[in-house]
Amino acid sequence: MTAELVSQLGDIVGPAGLITDPDQMAGYLTDWRNAYAGAAAAVVRPGTTDEVAAAVARCHAAGVAIVPQGGNTGLCGGAVPDASGRQVVLSLNRMRRIRDLDAANQTITVEAGAVLQSVQEAAAAAGRLFPLSLGAQGSCTIGGNLATNAGGTGVLRYGTMRDLTLGLEVVLPDGRIWNGLRGLRKDNTGYDLKHLFIGAEGTLGVITAAVLKLFPALRSRATAWVALPNPQAAIDLIGVFRELAGDRLTGFELMSRQSVEFVLRHCSGARDPFPDHHPWYVLTEVSDTLPGADLDAVIEAALGEAYERGLLADAVVASSPAQAAALWALREGISEAQNHEGPSLKHDITVPVSRIPAFIARTDRALEAALPGIRIVTYGHIGDGNLHHNLSKPAGAADEEFRARAGELARIIYDATHACEGSISAEHGLGQSKRDIITDYKDRHELDLMRALKHLFDPAGLMNPGKVLAEPSPRDRRPL
Ligand code: FAD
Ligand code: 2HG
Ligand code: ZN
Numbered sequence: 001m002t003a004e005l006v007s008q009l010g011d012i013v014g015p016a017g018l019i020t021d022p023d024q025m026a027g028y029l030t031d032w033r034n035a036y037a038g039a040a041a042a043v044v045r046p047g048t049t050d051e052v053a054a055a056v057a058r059c060h061a062a063g064v065a066i067v068p069q070g071g072n073t074g075l076c077g078g079a080v081p082d083a084s085g086r087q088v089v090l091s092l093n094r095m096r097r098i099r100d101l102d103a104a105n106q107t108i109t110v111e112a113g114a115v116l117q118s119v120q121e122a123a124a125a126a127g128r129l130f131p132l133s134l135g136a137q138g139s140c141t142i143g144g145n146l147a148t149n150a151g152g153t154g155v156l157r158y159g160t161m162r163d164l165t166l167g168l169e170v171v172l173p174d175g176r177i178w179n180g181l182r183g184l185r186k187d188n189t190g191y192d193l194k195h196l197f198i199g200a201e202g203t204l205g206v207i208t209a210a211v212l213k214l215f216p217a218l219r220s221r222a223t224a225w226v227a228l229p230n231p232q233a234a235i236d237l238i239g240v241f242r243e244l245a246g247d248r249l250t251g252f253e254l255m256s257r258q259s260v261e262f263v264l265r266h267c268s269g270a271r272d273p274f275p276d277h278h279p280w281y282v283l284t285e286v287s288d289t290l291p292g293a294d295l296d297a298v299i300e301a302a303l304g305e306a307y308e309r310g311l312l313a314d315a316v317v318a319s320s321p322a323q324a325a326a327l328w329a330l331r332e333g334i335s336e337a338q339n340h341e342g343p344s345l346k347h348d349i350t351v352p353v354s355r356i357p358a359f360i361a362r363t364d365r366a367l368e369a370a371l372p373g374i375r376i377v378t379y380g381h382i383g384d385g386n387l388h389h390n391l392s393k394p395a396g397a398a399d400e401e402f403r404a405r406a407g408e409l410a411r412i413i414y415d416a417t418h419a420c421e422g423s424i425s426a427e428h429g430l431g432q433s434k435r436d437i438i439t440d441y442k443d444r445h446e447l448d449l450m451r452a453l454k455h456l457f458d459p460a461g462l463m464n465p466g467k468v469l470a471e472p473s474p475r476d477r478r479p480l
Contacts, residue, residue, distance in 0.1 A: 002086065005062045006042045009088070012054045017094065019043040028069060028089045029081060032136075033339065036077035036432065039085035040067070047094045049169060049177060049208040056206060057175025059088055065462045066090050066173075068202035070113065070144030073136040075346055076431025078148070078201045078467050090206060092143045098122045099209065106214045107166060107183040112143030112207045119212070128214040131158035135332045143207045149199035151427035153331075156383035157250045158215065160427070161198060167211035168194045173204070173458040183211045196453065201429050202464040204457040218250070218287040222295035223324035224303065227278035227314040231382075232357040234282050237306050238383055241284060244302045248295070251285030253331050254382035258375055262337035262392075263330050270330055273316050282382070283331050285324075334379050338392060341375070342399050345391040345406050347413045351422030353385040363389065363416040370412060371405060373397070386426035389413050414441060430468045439470075 010018040019025050020042050030037040041064070046052045059066050065087045069079040081087040092113035100109040103126050110119055116137040123130040132145060134152030144150070146168070151160045158164065167182040180194055197204055228234055234254050241249050257279050264270050286295045296317055303315050318324035338344040351359050360378060367374055373394030380387040391409055393402035414424045418441050430438055439447060451469055454461075465471050 002041045002064070005058060005064055005088075008058050009042060009044050009055055012058065013044055013046050013051050017045040017047060017051070019045070025089075028072065028091060031075075031077055031080050032073050033075070033344075036080040038081035038083050038087070040081045040087050040089045041085060043089045043091055045091045045094045049095075049171065052090070052092075052095075052171045052206055052208050053175050053177050055088075055090065056171050056173065060174045060460065060462060063460065063462070064088055065465050066206070067464050068092070068143070068147065068206045070141030070147070071115065071136065071139040072144075073140040074144060074148060074431060075348070075428045076201075076425075076433040078429055078431030078464070079144070080432070082466060092141060092206075092208070095208065101126050101128075101214075102183060103128065103214075105183050107211050108214055109167075109181060109183070109209060109211045110142050111209050112141060112146070114142050116140050116142060116145060123214050124217065126214075127217050129217050130164075130212060131215055132161060132164060135335055142210055142212070146198050146207050146210060147200060147202050148427070148429045151381060151384065151386065153251050153253060153381060155381060155386075156252060157247065162195060164213050165194060165198060165210055166213060168197055168207055169209040170197050170205040170207050173460070173463040177208075178205070181209060181211050196457075199429070201431060201468050203454060203468050205463060216289040219289055219291040220293035220295050221285060221287040221321075221324065222299045223251075223283070223285045223318040223327055224299050225273045225316050225318075225327045225330075226282045226284065226303070226306075226312060227274055227276075228280040228282060228311065229278075229313055230357065231280060231360050233311040234280060234382055235353060235356060236309065236311050237282060237284075237302075238353070240306050240309075240311075241286070241302045244305070245286045245298050248286045248288050248298065249284070249383075250287045251283065252383040253283045253380065254387070255281045255283070255331060255334065255379040256377065257281075259334045259338075259377050259379040260330060262341060262377065263333040266337040266340045267329065267333040269326075270333060271326070273327065273330075274314050276314070278313050283327055331379070334377065334388075338377055338390060341392040342397075343393065343403050344377070345402075345409060346428070347389040347391070347410060347424075348386070348426050348428040349389055349413065349417045349422055349424055350384065350386045350426035351417060351420040353382070355420040355422070356382060356385060356387065359416055359420045359422070360387075360389075362419075363413055366412045366416070367391070367409060370409065374409075381427075384426070385422070410437070417441075432467055435466065435468055435470050
């Protein structure tokens with residue numbers, strides 16, 4: 001049956017679109033960190049929406065599960081197939097076209113496999129901004145950004161992918177095509193279905209194209225790196241920046257000394273901006289659509305007020321675009337740098353901004369008590385209340401011993417998150433890594449409704465099964 005299906009899929013997508021050779025499939029079967037690995041009957045790479053629809057319909061008729069995949073940069077194992085070898089990976093990486101750019105409507109229509117950076121560049125070439133910005137932007141795709149409702153460093157000004165999307169085109173789990181590619185900012189004609197597919201991590205259908213919002217290009221920018229005594233100072237500092245910069249505040253990232261130390265150790269060219277060590281840092285950016293706006297003055301006014309209030313230990317304002325880029329590299333290098341220190345246990349949590357200092361104090365005390373010497377790599381989008389509260393093993397400890405503690409350590413972080421009325425996934429999703437533990441933290445009626453929606457869209461359970469929600473036993477499947 002599988003051989004027959006694979007041959008039919010080959011007829012649909014042609015030789016350029018089908019991979020069955022184990023060596024060529026390998027990169028599609030494990031994730032960026034090599035944290036998850038699976039197997040597949042084939043990797044299918046359709047070139048058009050019609051080909052996606054035909055391939056999905058074929059798999060549906062054969063009862064074979066599909067795992068949608070974009071750039072495979074996700075951090076929760078959502079794009080990795082299971083170990084059965086019976087699933088089909090459906091990669092969108094041949095569907096990269098920019099279908100339309102409507103400057104007057106401030107929209108761009110792109111295919112799901114378009115790499116985020118290429119969409120940013122197309123917008124810039126038209127004098128516009130597509131503001132989603134994240135470390136993986138050279139590899140991640142718009143389809144993956146939508147499926148995970150990606151966030152990144154611009155959320156405090158422009159919102160998440162959900163806020164940036166006006167319309168979608170989706171292939172449903174049985175192969176029908178829903179054309180919702182509307183570029184409308186107002187459309188009250190019933191339920192807004194696009195929001196079900198955004199953040200669904202490929203469990204409700206395959207996103208093939210999207211209409212995205214554009215914004216005026218930013219023509220002036222100022223960037224500062226600030227040393228702080230504690231997280232509360234960062235919360236107070238963002239208040240000062242919000243008051244003085246208003247909507248021009250486009251970046252506000254927190255980093256612990258441990259995070260920066262890993263970057264200084266492992267990223268070539270990284271330099272500490274200050275001679276002394278400080279426990280916490282903030283990278284902040286202010287930008288404007290006006291060319292030549294004096295944003296250094298805005299930053300200096302904010303830093304001046306913060307200094308008067310005793311919030312700052314030290315600060316530097318970038319004197320050139322190259323220096324600003326070097327400061328951003330210190331922030332963007334953390335994920336990669338942590339990989340050099342053994343397994344990195346990732347916890348992408350969010351709590352109300354005001355509760356971050358208490359969250360960090362409580363969690364770090366408990367983590368250090370549970371595993372003395374543990375290296376806590378705290379950083380993130382503090383303006384959104386989103387911390388990457390990641391963990392590295394104590395220096396010299398064995399990888400396997402550390403991995404064995406992962407569940408217990410995650411529980412400490414998630415219990416503290418829950419106690420602060422937060423969420424255990426801010427921007428990376430549930431994938432396979434959090435699909436079981438989420439049931440301990442999310443309202444059970446909400447989970448029931450999610451299961452019912454999954455069953456409504458995908459009654460056969462063939463669209464990325466085992467991601468977001470554990471696979472239901474047939475007994476648990478019930479209609480809405
Ligand atoms: P993939 O990894 O291929 O897939 C992710 C999920 O989406 C899977 O469940 C997959 O099945 C599903 N999917 C993919 N394409 C489709 C489609 N067309 N239709 C339906 N489902 C689909 N994330 C953030 O939010 N903010 C950050 O700041 C951030 N920084 C990162 C930095 C680094 C260095 C790395 C490695 C990752 C980072 N991420 C970040 C996580 C990741 O890059 C994002 O989640 C990204 O949006 C995933 O896109 P992708 O194309 O790689 O998706
Ligand atoms: C970031 O903000 C990303 O850098 C990645 O969301 C976080 O690797 C991580 O844990
Ligand atoms: Zn992030």
